[in-house]
Amino acid sequence: MAAMRRALILLPLFLAACEVPDMLELERAAENTLRASVFLPPIKDGLRPRRHEAPAGALEEDEVAVTNGPTLVVTYGRQRKVMTMIQGQGEQRMWRSDDGTVVATDGARVVATAGTETNLSATRFDSPDPLDDVTALVERPAMARRVVDLSPAQRDPGRMRFGVSLECRMRAARVAEGLYVEERCGGGARFLNRYWADAETGAVWRSEQWVGMEDRPMTIEVVSPPAN
Template sequence: MRAFLPIALLALAGCTSDSTFGGFLPGGEPDRLAIAEIESAEAEESGEVLRLALGRRRASAVLIQQQGTRRMWRAPGGVVVATDGARVVGTAGLPQMVMATRFDGPDPLTDPRALLTRTAETRRLVDVSGASRDPASMRFGLSFDCRLRAAETEDGYILVEERCRVPGLSPVVNRFWAERESGAVGYAEQWIGPGIGPLALDFQPAE
């Protein structure tokens, strides 16, 4: 079983003092993505950038750590996203947080082009928490049983759709758009916790 435990996300999310910002979520938690949106102009000029969107909020996160296909991105205000390839495997500083993702076997998303000729199934376990990190808001070992299908779009991309069954939750649908020639995912929309909309990620360099 392949595991990724983004423990450092929680520490990074706590590096910014909440008292210096005015944006808050219900319950008194700081609206970190709103903070990131305001301060992202500086991030656009400081290296490799991942653009994020959650609802109407937009922010830019810079690459702060990389080990193979695993990367950690940080936006101003303490929003941190960990990715393995194009897949989100950890988050911090958002209303819901993905604390850990553990894959049972290889991830079919590694080769989107192969999914044009076959469907694939995958299983992973995910730990989540509310922004307050209250033990009552934590859920461990959410089981995702997923099927991935792909099709070519009219504009020449590969659209991979992943549908997952998760006990106790509504069905989860993730979408990934990959380049036909390279198979690299340039854009994605992914589940990042119960009760929150999908997180959109734009991996493509700004023009």
């Protein structure tokens, strides 16, 4: 039975007097210098993750007062919300913001949302989620198949999508400050998820995940993790 599962540095350009450089290569070199400065692996063979604006890492003064226990900062579009854990059983947890937005996670994976423009109603895997063992992805890239249900906030039956099938490829690389994971998915939707994890434990402390909102990933930052 299927189970519920789950970062401009200017590069000096020296032009040789008798040779015109390959501008695409120069652009790639400049971008790789930038990526190295934030501990991301270089772009190779056309690999170019989508860019998203990163949220502020620290809590604002008015946000600190609302934190109590395990806490996430969740950002999507122009929305930025502090969420506290309201329920937890093992790796399955539920988080809620003051305005009532809810995010359910299984480990680091967002498996359901409520109160967003498009709600991720359910997530079903037909095999173990590779995100459960991030460190193993360094040596062994993996594939995962899952099915998701999507529902608009207005619950218009004509816009609901059930049984959206996804096929995803995951791989990880060791970087200066831990592990960096890319998850490329296709099928009923095409997107790129990104995760940053502790090198020793594999615990994900930041991620950018597709949750059904078109071209608007959800960024999750762990401010205070749940106790083990």
